[in-house]
Amino acid sequence: MTAISVSRLSKRFGTTQALSGIDLSIGSGEMVCLIGASGSGKSTLIRHIAGLEFGDGGDSRVSIFNVPTQAGGRRLPGARTMRRDVSILFQQFNLVSRLSVLTNVLVGKLGRIPRWRGTFGVFSASEKSEARSALARVGIEKVWRQRASTLSGGQQQRAAIARTLVQKSRILIADEPIASLDPASARRVMDILSDINRTDGITVLVSLHQVEYARRYFPRTIAMRDGQIVFDGPSSALTNAFLSELYGAASEEFVLPEAPAAHPDHRPEPAVTKRLGAFEAA
Numbered sequence: 001m002t003a004i005s006v007s008r009l010s011k012r013f014g015t016t017q018a019l020s021g022i023d024l025s026i027g028s029g030e031m032v033c034l035i036g037a038s039g040s041g042k043s044t045l046i047r048h049i050a051g052l053e054f055g056d057g058g059d060s061r062v063s064i065f066n067v068p069t070q071a072g073g074r075r076l077p078g079a080r081t082m083r084r085d086v087s088i089l090f091q092q093f094n095l096v097s098r099l100s101v102l103t104n105v106l107v108g109k110l111g112r113i114p115r116w117r118g119t120f121g122v123f124s125a126s127e128k129s130e131a132r133s134a135l136a137r138v139g140i141e142k143v144w145r146q147r148a149s150t151l152s153g154g155q156q157q158r159a160a161i162a163r164t165l166v167q168k169s170r171i172l173i174a175d176e177p178i179a180s181l182d183p184a185s186a187r188r189v190m191d192i193l194s195d196i197n198r199t200d201g202i203t204v205l206v207s208l209h210q211v212e213y214a215r216r217y218f219p220r221t222i223a224m225r226d227g228q229i230v231f232d233g234p235s236s237a238l239t240n241a242f243l244s245e246l247y248g249a250a251s252e253e254f255v256l257p258e259a260p261a262a263h264p265d266h267r268p269e270p271a272v273t274k275r276l277g278a279f280e281a282a
């Protein structure tokens, strides 16, 4: 089944063409990486998929599990039900710093309980126990009583992942979730996302600047440049020459000198479905 489908999606902000005729399809249970230089359109695409932004009209369409959430730049009723199916992680964690870690995780339940319970913070024993289990799964159960503001960056991102676990969505989208973490914390977060994908079958779409993580963790990578998809295929097919081209002057910062490694996953690799223009020879 198709988890995420985007067709003919364009978005202009003033004179900036942030997205230009995006077409993509991500199957249920896939783990896909989105890469591209700063300003290439990754966040804008993610925001459209998550229903936080709407395209410029025309015959664009975004669907989640075959339910259209926007068409022609207009929100459709499917967008509301989709909120349950898609959870989002951001670079800055988006926890409520003065609340406990446990309460922050329980926030993930808000779309599934009566509004009054959310307003007054009334959660059942089983909901609290589920939140504790989610914290245990991401390895930070001990800090459940602490204020979110007291956690390290890596712990905060893991708490944010625990919040998505109790949300029980079928798609997890993360916009640069490891950009502000040290390498050890970043690996931990990526290991957890990978485990959620494999164990729970949750579809995972992550935007990253760190190309080495794309190669190590993701069977499939989608690369963007100037609001267009310029590569869509197996991460192992990402050559350093291609990445240098993709990132231009910023490539030294992002591209590792080593040759691309085969993805350790034993699932069959996706075929390259897109390789455009200047990237033809990569």
Ligand SMILES: Nc1ncnc2c1ncn2[C@@H]1O[C@H](COP(=O)(O)OP(=O)(O)OP(=O)(O)O)[C@@H](O)[C@H]1O
Binding pocket: 013, 014, 016, 017, 018, 036, 037, 038, 039, 040, 041, 042, 043, 044, 045
């Ligand atoms: N709300 C907005 N108003 C005006 N311009 C915007 C807006 N959102 C994005 N843009 C522009 O659209 C383009 C794509 O931005 P986007 O944030 O999607 O890129 P990105 O690939 O996620 O970049 P980064 O890796 O730096 O986060 C950029 O030129 C950006 O300045």
